[in-house]
Amino acid sequence: MPGVWHDDGFAPTRATATVAAVPVVHLDPVHLATTSDRYSGAGHPMRAVTRSIAFEGTWDDDRSTLVQGIFDDLAPDWTATRDGPGRALPLLDALDRGGVAGGTAIDLGSGTGLVSGHLQEHFDRVVEVDLSFEMLRHAIADSPRVNADAARLPLPTGVADALVLMNMFLFPVEVARCLAPSGAIVWVNSRAEDTPIHLSADEVLESLTTAGTGDWSGVASRAGEGSWCVLRRC
Numbered sequence: 001m002p003g004v005w006h007d008d009g010f011a012p013t014r015a016t017a018t019v020a021a022v023p024v025v026h027l028d029p030v031h032l033a034t035t036s037d038r039y040s041g042a043g044h045p046m047r048a049v050t051r052s053i054a055f056e057g058t059w060d061d062d063r064s065t066l067v068q069g070i071f072d073d074l075a076p077d078w079t080a081t082r083d084g085p086g087r088a089l090p091l092l093d094a095l096d097r098g099g100v101a102g103g104t105a106i107d108l109g110s111g112t113g114l115v116s117g118h119l120q121e122h123f124d125r126v127v128e129v130d131l132s133f134e135m136l137r138h139a140i141a142d143s144p145r146v147n148a149d150a151a152r153l154p155l156p157t158g159v160a161d162a163l164v165l166m167n168m169f170l171f172p173v174e175v176a177r178c179l180a181p182s183g184a185i186v187w188v189n190s191r192a193e194d195t196p197i198h199l200s201a202d203e204v205l206e207s208l209t210t211a212g213t214g215d216w217s218g219v220a221s222r223a224g225e226g227s228w229c230v231l232r233r234c
């Protein structure tokens with residue numbers, strides 16, 4: 001034991017070492033993790049937009065209109081070109097091993113609601129929210145739909161027990177505002193790093209923290225072609 005001798009005896013030194021907190025625990029996969037054989041989204045223009053929203057808060061009416069137009073155009077073919085076996089696997093793994101179920105889930109940036117049916121099996125209420133009216137018009141599930149911008153959601157503070165973001169931009173302040181105090185952010189990239197709109201689990205946490213939304217921790221892993229993390233307030 002470290003310490004020093006005084007006239008009246010040995011005085012142990014007060015321990016100064018601290019145990020580093022591990023905000024994101026990376027779990028080993030329980031489902032086979034594979035690599036997408038489609039294009040890599042690393043150099044896709046949406047990747048730069050994703051990062052600038054998450055870390056610089058760059059979002060204005062012009063960008064909102066531009067993004068809305070891009071996804072309006074993609075909407076008619078979205079389900080046919082994106083839906084497929086195994087695409088929901090990372091989400092289901094996140095809900096399972098992240099311990100997320102019950103209450104109200106908001107599928108933020110829901111697109112045509114490809115995972116909405118799965119969410120309905122895990123939550124009491126599911127609401128799809130998307131900027132693109134055309135995506136919502138082509139929705140395949142029967143959840144309530146809200147056409148809104150995730151940068152300024154028409155939702156009460158703390159309303160969501162889970163905010164599900166699958167291949168969606170992260171607006172950290174608004175996400176934190178709408179999430180219940182014990183709620184969970186479920187972040188999923190269906191093709192992991194190959195997804196154009198992608199952040200790693202550590203980057204999601206960094207974005208939330210640097211935006212001043214408090215401290216977060218959680219778990220992350222991979223399943224199939226995708227990756228996920230579930231974060232809650234510490």
Ligand SMILES: C[S@@+](CC[C@H](N)C(=O)[O-])C[C@H]1O[C@@H](n2cnc3c(N)ncnc32)[C@H](O)[C@@H]1O
Pocket residue numbers: 067068071072082108109110111112113114129130131132135148149150151165166167168169190197
């Ligand atoms: C890559 S798609 C993913 C759709 C769906 N989550 C999926 O995985 O199939 C991104 C979706 O986010 C929506 N989106 C983009 N920016 C948004 C914003 N600021 N507010 C709400 N939705 C937004 C788009 O319209 C689009 O439907």
